[in-house]
Amino acid sequence: MDNLLVELRTILEPLVLAELFPRPAPLEVELGCGDASFLVEYARRNPDINFIGVERLLGRIQKLDKKGRRTGLRNTRGVRIESAYFLEYLLPAHSATALHIYFPDPWPKKKHRRHRLIGGHFPGLARRALAERGMVYLRTDDADYFQQMNEVFDAAQEFEKGVTPAALAEITTDFERDFNAQGIPTLRAAYRLIR
Numbered sequence: 674m675d676n677l678l679v680e681l682r683t684i685l686e687p688l689v690l691a692e693l694f695p696r697p698a699p700l701e702v703e704l705g706c707g708d709a710s711f712l713v714e715y716a717r718r719n720p721d722i723n724f725i726g727v728e729r730l731l732g733r734i735q736k737l738d739k740k741g742r743r744t745g746l747r748n749t750r751g752v753r754i755e756s757a758y759f760l761e762y763l764l765p766a767h768s769a770t771a772l773h774i775y776f777p778d779p780w781p782k783k784k785h786r787r788h789r790l791i792g793g794h795f796p797g798l799a800r801r802a803l804a805e806r807g808m809v810y811l812r813t814d815d816a817d818y819f820q821q822m823n824e825v826f827d828a829a830q831e832f833e834k835g836v837t838p839a840a841l842a843e844i845t846t847d848f849e850r851d852f853n854a855q856g857i858p859t860l861r862a863a864y865r866l867i868r
């Protein structure tokens with residue numbers, strides 16, 4: 674089985690999705706997929722969906738390849754790149770039916786908050802990425818970041834609040850399991866693109 678990590682020929686042109694997957698199918702994207710334990714399990718349970726995991730750290734995205742191949746996944750690929758750049762320049766416009774963003778780095782110091790992935794600019798990036806009625810699923814342990822996530826999406830008229838299906842919520846991420854084991858609950862939100 675070939676390496677699941679995409680070798681980018683260029684970062685100046687959008688990906689050609691038909692070259693990445695053996696079968697056309699709805700596409701879901703996880704940004705900052707870490708060790709890919711969520712993505713591999715979710716993809717295993719949903720063979721009729723194609724998935725891309727995006728992660729900037731090489732050691733972590735290599736785990737997507739290792740675990741994905743061990744699981745025999747043919748519907749999952751990994752891209753090592755920065756998430757916002759991926760959404761803006763590499764993902765074909767309106768191609769994803771869902772974006773998953775779980776436990777993004779919280780940047781807790783006030784002066785560092787501008788580094789957060791989910792800021793005022795993010796709904797615009799998500800709108801470009803998503804197909805009609807596409808979903809954004811969010812999870813974090815950080816109450817301040819959770820408030821910011823809700824504020825930016827509540828203020829974006831293109832989105833309405835949605836719900837996270839139980840079958841999705843029950844698949845936990847690596848960081849989520851650690852936090853939950855320490856008694857720190859998952860804060861969860863979902864938004865649907867409506868216009």
Ligand SMILES: C[S@@+](CC[C@H](N)C(=O)[O-])C[C@H]1O[C@@H](n2cnc3c(N)ncnc32)[C@H](O)[C@@H]1O
Pocket residue numbers: 704705706707708727728729730733754755756757774775776777778790846847848849
């Ligand atoms: C706190 S970890 C959470 C990982 C995983 N989602 C989980 O819940 O187990 C955040 C991950 O996002 C990655 N990351 C942070 N900012 C990123 C960015 N702008 N683009 C791509 N990956 C990013 C980090 O390298 C790290 O693996």
